[in-house]
Every structure is written in structure tokens, then in C-alpha cells.
Amino acid sequence: YIEGIEKPWKAFMGGWTSSALARHLGLNSTFVAGNYGYSLVRLSRVYELVRLTPHMGLRLNNWTAERTELVIPGQVGSVLAFIQQSGSHYVNSYTTGDSLYQVYAFTPVIYKELKMEMQYYEVGRVGLGRVLSFFS
Structure with missing residues (x-):
């Protein structure tokens, strides 16, 4: 979210050509020119997660x-x-590990369904089977 900008992604990608956009997002160029919705997915492998609490003596x-x-x-x-x-x-916690980011393109119908699902439920509470159904 960028205050005062209706489409904040344009602040970063507004001047990119379709081929540059496809290359930077890791998409086939056919998915950039059409009518698609996009989702950025992060896969994380956590090595260590520490939550700071008052009793830690800090x-x-x-x-x-x-x-x-x-x-x-x-x-x-x-x-x-x-x-x-x-x-x-x-800082109330820190995490170390690796993350992999991937952009997925969805047809408008599937994107709307995915967006509604993620807004209705907390992201972590959507069942794995349901999530996988969007990516198959």
C-alpha cells in the first residue's frame, strides 16, 4: 500500500515493457498481455525462530x-x-532461514475465488488441499 496511489504496483512497474515485466516476475509473456490476476507466494524454510519476551531479561x-x-x-x-x-x-521476534518467492498468474474467475478465500479466512487457516487446488 502506498498512500495516495490507487494502483501502488504502478509506482514500481509502470514503465516496464511487457517482456521486462514477464522476465522480472518469472512469467511467460502471454500471461502479462492477457487479463490475469497475480499472486506473490513465499515459501519459507525456517532455521530459527525466536520470540522476545519480558522474562528474557532484556x-x-x-x-x-x-x-x-x-x-x-x-x-x-x-x-x-x-x-x-x-x-x-x-522487534518482538526474529526468524532466520531461506525464502523463495514465486508469482502466479490466474484467470479472473480463479483469482477472484482465491482472493475471497484468503480474505475470508486467515491465510494460515486455509487447508492445504484447498490451497493446492488453486495451483494445480
């Missing part, structure tokens, strides 16, 4: 810890001040 540095004391729950101004000074992201 501590904030003094500078950040002092600023957290100034945050007042429910008071937007104090939260925004903290974000401006300290940032808005934190």
Missing part, C-alpha cells in the same frame, strides 16, 4: 526507558511525542 537503554515513562495511555500527544523521539518500531 532491558531498554536508559534514554528510551526514560521516555517510556512520559507516555500516558490514551493521550495521543504523549504517544506521538514518544514516536517522534524514539521511533515507532520494535
Whole structure:
């Protein structure tokens, strides 16, 4: 999602020719010129997954810890001040491993069905048999 851009993919691929698009996405060029929906699938092999929890003995540095004391729950101004000074992201887990990305092209009917299925259920709760039916 890119704020203010109706079709965010155009920000990255708008100037690509059909042959360049096919080459970069790993698709046959016939799937670029036609009426298709696309899905990016990631296959991951996880070597290690660590979730950070309070009981691990990790501590904030003094500078950040002092600023957290100034945050007042429910008071937007104090939260925004903290974000401006300290940032808005934190790490609660990390994963090491390998990932393989593949773009799939679907006819409009199948793409719509796949999209509805993924929106209705959490992605991880769609059964393997159902997922495989889209890719066979």
C-alpha cells in the first residue's frame, strides 16, 4: 500500500515493457498481455525462530526507558511525542532461514475465488488441499 496511489504496483512497474515485466516476475509473456490476476507466494524454510519476551531479561537503554515513562495511555500527544523521539518500531521476534518467492498468474474467475478465500479466512487457516487446488 502506498498512500495516495490507487494502483501502488504502478509506482514500481509502470514503465516496464511487457517482456521486462514477464522476465522480472518469472512469467511467460502471454500471461502479462492477457487479463490475469497475480499472486506473490513465499515459501519459507525456517532455521530459527525466536520470540522476545519480558522474562528474557532484556532491558531498554536508559534514554528510551526514560521516555517510556512520559507516555500516558490514551493521550495521543504523549504517544506521538514518544514516536517522534524514539521511533515507532520494535522487534518482538526474529526468524532466520531461506525464502523463495514465486508469482502466479490466474484467470479472473480463479483469482477472484482465491482472493475471497484468503480474505475470508486467515491465510494460515486455509487447508492445504484447498490451497493446492488453486495451483494445480
